[in-house]
Amino acid sequence: MDTIDRLPQTGDKGIYLKQQLKDKLIEHKQYIDKIRRGYAGIRNWKWSNPK
């Protein structure tokens, strides 16, 4: 999100992505407080080459 802040050229798309990420973080925090464990998709995240 810091990166998007520093890249004004990302424009509306960047702002939208930032909002999505913020929502995701809040959602994830609530999940952890409840389940005491991060999302499996996050814990076992692996790099895959973006197309």
Added chain:
Amino acid sequence: MNKKAEVVRVYLPPDANCLLSVNGPLPAQPPLRQRRDRGQTPGPAVAGDGRRRQALHRGNRHLAVASNDQGVAPDVVMPAVATVPTLETLAAVSIMRGHLPKLKIRVVNVVDLMKLQPQTEHPHGLSDMDFDGLFTKDKPVIFAFHAYPWLIHRLTYRRTNHTTFTFAATRKRAHYHTLRHDGAERPRPLPIS
């Protein structure tokens, strides 16, 4: 870090393969004061084969597998130091590349911290030309570093684009809960058995 440049060497490898590679040559130089840190949790391998390991060992280079600025100037440079910050940077890059495909991102894998210092200050230091080539002269640099950011500021204050450096780093104590609140660490609580 407060010792003389001649005796200080700091290597913060991003994964186990690189740790092996960094560990290799060091015992041959006993009088140096060295610090090699590794993460406390087993992490995934960033570089698999020997060729990549060698490239990583030289350190402070593009991580070509994650960058998409081949042949053009990057919009942003994202250096990462050691295991968890590297993982987080790669995750951030994969999200950004998915959502903002036009963005040209350069990921730089920093292993040898002393390369950030000017050549005149430390024998490992990169020349200004090499440093500008790697970190650009004017593009934003988002540095992932799980320690105090002023250390990097101190090492890079003479560099051309030093003012564009921003940090995803610890600003208080390097402690799990603090990291969580500083936003430098993704919470990863242990399972309750």
